[in-house]
Amino acid sequence: MNDFLVTYMPAVVQYWDYIVKAIWETIYMVSVSLLFSALIGIPLGVLLVITSRNHLLPMPALNQILGFVINILRSIPYIVLVIILIPFSRKLIGTSIGPEAAIISLVAGSAPFVARLVETAIREVNRGVIEAAQSMGASNWQIIRKILIPEALPAIVSGITVTAVGLIGYSAMAGVVGAGGLGAMAYTHGFNGFKEDILFVTTLLLILLVQGVQMIGDAISRKLDHR
Amino acid sequence: MISLKNVSKVFKNRFGSVHALDGIDLSINKGEIFGIIGYSGAGKSTLVRLMNLLEAPTTGDVIVGDTRLTQLPPGQLRKARRKIGMVFQHFNLLWSRTVAENVALPLEIAGVPKREHAARVKELLELVGLADKADAYPSQLSGGQKQRVGIARALANHPDVLLCDEATSALDPKTTDSILDLLKEINRKLGLTIVLITHEMHVIEKICDRVAVMESGRIIELGDVVEVFSRPKTTTTRQFISQVTGSEQLDDDVLRQIGPGTLLRCTFLGDAASQAVISQLVKEVGVEVTIIQGQIKRLKEIAFGTLYIQVPGDIDVEARTVAYLKKQGVHVDVLQSVEGGGAQ
Numbered sequence: 010m011n012d013f014l015v016t017y018m019p020a021v022v023q024y025w026d027y028i029v030k031a032i033w034e035t036i037y038m039v040s041v042s043l044l045f046s047a048l049i050g051i052p053l054g055v056l057l058v059i060t061s062r063n064h065l066l067p068m069p070a071l072n073q074i075l076g077f078v079i080n081i082l083r084s085i086p087y088i089v090l091v092i093i094l095i096p097f098s099r100k101l102i103g104t105s106i107g108p109e110a111a112i113i114s115l116v117a118g119s120a121p122f123v124a125r126l127v128e129t130a131i132r133e134v135n136r137g138v139i140e141a142a143q144s145m146g147a148s149n150w151q152i153i154r155k156i157l158i159p160e161a162l163p164a165i166v167s168g169i170t171v172t173a174v175g176l177i178g179y180s181a182m183a184g185v186v187g188a189g190g191l192g193a194m195a196y197t198h199g200f201n202g203f204k205e206d207i208l209f210v211t212t213l214l215l216i217l218l219v220q221g222v223q224m225i226g227d228a229i230s231r232k233l234d235h236r
Numbered sequence: 237m238i239s240l241k242n243v244s245k246v247f248k249n250r251f252g253s254v255h256a257l258d259g260i261d262l263s264i265n266k267g268e269i270f271g272i273i274g275y276s277g278a279g280k281s282t283l284v285r286l287m288n289l290l291e292a293p294t295t296g297d298v299i300v301g302d303t304r305l306t307q308l309p310p311g312q313l314r315k316a317r318r319k320i321g322m323v324f325q326h327f328n329l330l331w332s333r334t335v336a337e338n339v340a341l342p343l344e345i346a347g348v349p350k351r352e353h354a355a356r357v358k359e360l361l362e363l364v365g366l367a368d369k370a371d372a373y374p375s376q377l378s379g380g381q382k383q384r385v386g387i388a389r390a391l392a393n394h395p396d397v398l399l400c401d402e403a404t405s406a407l408d409p410k411t412t413d414s415i416l417d418l419l420k421e422i423n424r425k426l427g428l429t430i431v432l433i434t435h436e437m438h439v440i441e442k443i444c445d446r447v448a449v450m451e452s453g454r455i456i457e458l459g460d461v462v463e464v465f466s467r468p469k470t471t472t473t474r475q476f477i478s479q480v481t482g483s484e485q486l487d488d489d490v491l492r493q494i495g496p497g498t499l500l501r502c503t504f505l506g507d508a509a510s511q512a513v514i515s516q517l518v519k520e521v522g523v524e525v526t527i528i529q530g531q532i533k534r535l536k537e538i539a540f541g542t543l544y545i546q547v548p549g550d551i552d553v554e555a556r557t558v559a560y561l562k563k564q565g566v567h568v569d570v571l572q573s574v575e576g577g578g579a580q
Contacts, residue, residue, distance in 0.1 A: 135328065137324060137326055137328035138328045138329070138330055140290060140324075140328065141322070141324060141328035141329075141389075142341070142345070143290060143317075144288055144290060144317060144320070144321075144322040144399075145317065145318065145322075145341065145342040145345050145346075145389075145393075146313075146314035146315060146316070146317035146318040146342075146345060146346065147314070147345045148314060151344075151345055155341065155344065155345070156330065159330065159332045159333070160330055160331070160332050162332065233332070235331050235332060235373040235374075235375055236331050236375055
């Protein structure tokens with residue numbers, strides 16, 4: 010086994026420590042970005058639904074402004090977003106390079122996406138169930154907490170899974186701001202460094218990561234779904 | 237228990253406005269089972285949803301118990317709603333919660349301490365006969381079982397009133413009966429006032445004390461079930477009665493095969509049906525009577541029936557027959573006269 014690796018993947022063996030570090034960088038960037046995207050995106054998604062017409066808290070103006078801002082953020086290509094946000098991250102965290110800087114642009118790119126997915130998920134919640142809760146005397150906040158989110162949870166989890174997979178892809182591009190990770194490794198050492206074995210192994214690792222995330226997400230969503 | 241005073245509801249959309257309810261005055265007594273029957277679009281669903289202000293009236297007052305709901309600020313309205321349970325046609329259970337958790341939802345909403353939930357839920361599930369399904373999810377239940385959960389949930393906070401919005405319309409006849417039996421039992425056991433809306437006469441006949449018939453946003457008849465249905469004043473009411481008394485129509489095939497002679501449709505209501513009207517007719521008028529088709533059913537304690545009879549003879553015999561039957565309180569339609577052609 011060792012002989013095989015040394016013969017056919019010399020660079021992988023040589024750079025193995027860096028690859029392991031890159032795996033953790035990717036996992037770190039993706040999970041932290043995902044956490045913040047969910048923390049921002051889920052409330053925004055809920056707000057998009059309840060402020061729409063004929064819903065719990067109709068606020069047409071707010072609803073339209075919110076939708077508009079989300080659409081703008083979603084239409085900017087990620088690579089452009091990274092560059093636009095360089096001055097912003099310098100102000101916010103004191104640096105415009107490294108994983109933390111990447112996280113800022115990743116969150117800016119995926120939180121609006123989460124918001125839209127959550128919006129769709131919550132819109133699917135049966136109106137009759139909301140009405141039943143109102144007939145019991147539930148407040149809007151109780152309806153959000155006890156009806157809308159629990160009933161939409163499997164769909165929200167699916168949405169978060171899709172976002173996580175997307176983030177793995179985007180995090181590769183975040184190498185531009187020196188964020189590291191598997192994508193940067195594949196590009197700088199594998200592609201630019203003509204080390205095909207590194208290109209191969211890092212790509213393989215990204216595939217495994219995506220598959221793993223998708224499997225876990227599907228399993229959670231299935232477990233939550235009692236329809 | 238519930239009073240609606242001059243209540244109207246106008247729905248506005250971009251095409252204009254629709255008067256869903258038009259000056260309704262209604263008073264529902266404590267402890268009774270009150271039925272509201274009407275075809276779809278009659279406004280009955282809007283009417284029942286006014287009673288917990290899920291739908292706010294455009295004008296008028298809604299009073300439940302001692303509370304004028306139409307005057308309450310939102311927070312107090314929510315509190316008042318806890319004492320008004322509601323059951324829905326499509327059950328509206330949360331599929332993300334088990335049966336027990338669904339029943340506990342109103343308790344959570346009302347802020348009942350968590351430690352009291354289990355005992356109350358158990359009590360309620362026993363009442364509706366689903367104690368063994370506490371940990372099942374709604375998707376594992378039949379329609380009738382789902383509605384039992386819906387009823388248990390509606391009763392969780394000891395309401396004074398139970399509103400049923402087409403509670404049995406999504407169920408098969410056998411299940412409908414079992415749910416109606418349950419509602420009746422709850423009404424007797426808990427002294428709960430029940431308001432139910434339906435388009436099924438059977439529901440009214442089986443459990444209601446009083447009934448209101450609705451059409452075009454108005455109540456067109458109102459009173460004791462027996463009274464309203466033994467002396468229907470409107471065509472709509474008559475049509476609802478025929479739902480349970482069977483079809484009033486004679487097959488076209490049968491009509492074509494009938495030979496000459498008078499063909500009459502006799503509609504019996506109340507006393508007339510229980511008397512020997514036809515044999516009296518034969519004796520007193522001295523005519524021969526052929527029974528073509530007929531059906532007599534009982535609704536509460538009144539008999540309802542439709543009888544198609546053929547009477548051979550001339551125009552004089554026909555006139556005397558019709559006159560005799562009318563005198564006996566039978567509603568007569570001449571479908572085919574000896575003078576050629578029928579009235580209808």
